[in-house]
Amino acid sequence: MSMDKIVSGFFFILAMTLNFGFFIGDITVIEQHSAFELFAAIIINIIATILKLGDKTQLGAVLLATSLVADIQLIASATVWAFAEYVLGGLNVESTTAIVSLSGGALLANVVSVILFVGDTIKSKR
Amino acid sequence: MNDQIIWIVLKRLRTPFLVIIVTFSISILGLMLIPGADNSGKVYYMSFFDAFYFVSYTASTIGFGETPYTFTYPQRMWVSASIYITVIGWFYGIGTIISLIQDETLRKAINRNSFRREILGLVEPFYIILGYNSITKSIINRVNKNEFRVVVLDRSEEKIEELILENFYPNVPAFVGEASNQKMLQIAGIHQKNCFGVISLFENDAKNTEIATICRLLNKKVDVIVKASAPQHLEYFKSIGLEHVQNPFEIISKRMYYSITAPHIWLLEMWIYGHALNLRNRDLLPHGKYIICGYGRMGIAIEEGLKKAGIDYIFFDINSEEYKQRKDTTIFGDEEDVTKLLELGIMDSECIIAATKDDLLNLTILNKAKVLNPDIYTIARENSLDGINIFQAAKIDRIYILEQILADTTYNYLAQPLTEIFIQEIRKKDEEWAVVIVNMLHTITGANPDYFELQITQENAYALSLELSKETKVTLSNLRRSREDRNKLLHIVYLLLKRGEEIYLMPESHMEIQLEDQLLIVCDDEGRNDFEYIINNIHELNYVLTSKEKSYNFFQKKD
Numbered sequence: 001m002s003m004d005k006i007v008s009g010f011f012f013i014l015a016m017t018l019n020f021g022f023f024i025g026d027i028t029v030i031e032q033h034s035a036f037e038l039f040a041a042i043i044i045n046i047i048a049t050i051l052k053l054g055d056k057t058q059l060g061a062v063l064l065a066t067s068l069v070a071d072i073q074l075i076a077s078a079t080v081w082a083f084a085e086y087v088l089g090g091l092n093v094e095s096t097t098a099i100v101s102l103s104g105g106a107l108l109a110n111v112v113s114v115i116l117f118v119g120d121t122i123k124s125k126r
Numbered sequence: 127m128n129d130q131i132i133w134i135v136l137k138r139l140r141t142p143f144l145v146i147i148v149t150f151s152i153s154i155l156g157l158m159l160i161p162g163a164d165n166s167g168k169v170y171y172m173s174f175f176d177a178f179y180f181v182s183y184t185a186s187t188i189g190f191g192e193t194p195y196t197f198t199y200p201q202r203m204w205v206s207a208s209i210y211i212t213v214i215g216w217f218y219g220i221g222t223i224i225s226l227i228q229d230e231t232l233r234k235a236i237n238r239n240s241f242r243r244e245i246l247g248l249v250e251p252f253y254i255i256l257g258y259n260s261i262t263k264s265i266i267n268r269v270n271k272n273e274f275r276v277v278v279l280d281r282s283e284e285k286i287e288e289l290i291l292e293n294f295y296p297n298v299p300a301f302v303g304e305a306s307n308q309k310m311l312q313i314a315g316i317h318q319k320n321c322f323g324v325i326s327l328f329e330n331d332a333k334n335t336e337i338a339t340i341c342r343l344l345n346k347k348v349d350v351i352v353k354a355s356a357p358q359h360l361e362y363f364k365s366i367g368l369e370h371v372q373n374p375f376e377i378i379s380k381r382m383y384y385s386i387t388a389p390h391i392w393l394l395e396m397w398i399y400g401h402a403l404n405l406r407n408r409d410l411l412p413h414g415k416y417i418i419c420g421y422g423r424m425g426i427a428i429e430e431g432l433k434k435a436g437i438d439y440i441f442f443d444i445n446s447e448e449y450k451q452r453k454d455t456t457i458f459g460d461e462e463d464v465t466k467l468l469e470l471g472i473m474d475s476e477c478i479i480a481a482t483k484d485d486l487l488n489l490t491i492l493n494k495a496k497v498l499n500p501d502i503y504t505i506a507r508e509n510s511l512d513g514i515n516i517f518q519a520a521k522i523d524r525i526y527i528l529e530q531i532l533a534d535t536t537y538n539y540l541a542q543p544l545t546e547i548f549i550q551e552i553r554k555k556d557e558e559w560a561v562v563i564v565n566m567l568h569t570i571t572g573a574n575p576d577y578f579e580l581q582i583t584q585e586n587a588y589a590l591s592l593e594l595s596k597e598t599k600v601t602l603s604n605l606r607r608s609r610e611d612r613n614k615l616l617h618i619v620y621l622l623l624k625r626g627e628e629i630y631l632m633p634e635s636h637m638e639i640q641l642e643d644q645l646l647i648v649c650d651d652e653g654r655n656d657f658e659y660i661i662n663n664i665h666e667l668n669y670v671l672t673s674k675e676k677s678y679n680f681f682q683k684k685d
Contacts, residue, residue: 054133
């Protein structure tokens, strides 16, 4: 058991769960999706990405890639939100759907990342 | 290799990124949770965007002021705390990036990468030169201009910097690396198709052996040019199939021999290496008794040459290192030395050769000899090119500069392979033949002719190759006509023709030229220009061959 594994595992899974927490709910109703949860998901996702930096293995590279996908999707989701709110003058159903579905895409990437991580853990003999 | 840089950067930036993200998110979250007031005093909570905007410009110390409304005191308290954490985090991140840029490991990795890319981008044929010194520098200077590109590896960083300051054009990619390091050789492009060879001219035979073996194992097709002087190394090189082994001592031995027995053959050889094409008095070696100072590799080589030529000689066994230790000086010529010279018979000898490893010792030996016997012919061995001026000033009759010989022969091998064949061929001839040839060159091409090599290909001889592919018969003498007046002769002489493996020394003028023939041609100042004009320009060639000046009409169908 190494501290490194605990920390990185914690952040990978937290990134996925927070993402899931934000995603769950009616896709057209913004009140069912907390802005704070999106914020937390973005921060944790970025931290998870940084933790994946510098791993030279093949698996490390794939993990990093999935994490980057999740980051981009979540940041895009937040950007759409800010743009709709301040530039378009308020959220409508269309923008709400975009925000939530973007985070749904990020969730998929996060799930893949966690599956890879768990698979690697199972494979290792220690 | 490319990945390595990214990994170095990413690993180093992990902590600063984490610090920035954590500090930013804490301050953003705080700003959002603390209630503020808008202009009318109503409670206002900052949105994510407001907070992110504010923290971004505060942390990077840009500081646009309090937006969207003036802050309340609780907000200001939080901001003053968050300024400290975010700004410190920001500076820490920036500082790490800057120190990363200056990092030695990273810089090396980047340099190596650009070196590798540069070599991958080479399209011309190139040679890898191991070790940068005065020999290889003079090879680079001559080769780099037209024939080949060059890549240099040297162990010492100073040498590489020296090379970079030299500003060769086209650029010579160079990198710090141990010559016997396989990885460096691979980066230097030994596997590339256009890598023609590796040149290793280190002083140390064992090192050359090691390098040659590694190169052979890495790429069988690559040509390895090495220097070797000891017989066991020479044999080893032959056994691993190296065609070209540079042995400066063997060259000196042969030159001594021909210089004594057949001065005109010697002259032709030296002319190839840049000597003027006439024998001066001081070029003629005496036939009397020789004194050889120093019984090392050079001494043995000279002995071999003299023995073959049937010259009487005597050795003065002087070892430069031992001499230095014993007398604590490299200035030759105290009483003991003078007696020794007299004992050896300096007064009735005709030639003295100073062949020790020490340049200064060689100089002083010859000086002393000249004082004792002013008529004596002096020959010096000069080990490095650096001291060349002193030797010239000392009025020594003949100087053998090992480095120069190595550079010259290597250059000829690379760029003018026919000259080497020419030298081998003329050595089979006798003095009378050489006298005739030298006289002929003088009458046709003037007192100081030049020479060039040419292969009949479409690229080098467009018109001629076109004509030959139509199966027109063109003889050597056909091309020896002036393009101004075809009844006059062009001032060129064909020295050698190489067709496949066959070699024709002084080819007959009625020989027909074929495609892919290689020619070694002597010319005067204008001869080369004219000749190249004729073989490349269809109109000129047509005139020279048929005396008709064809006029072309674009609307007419070509025949």
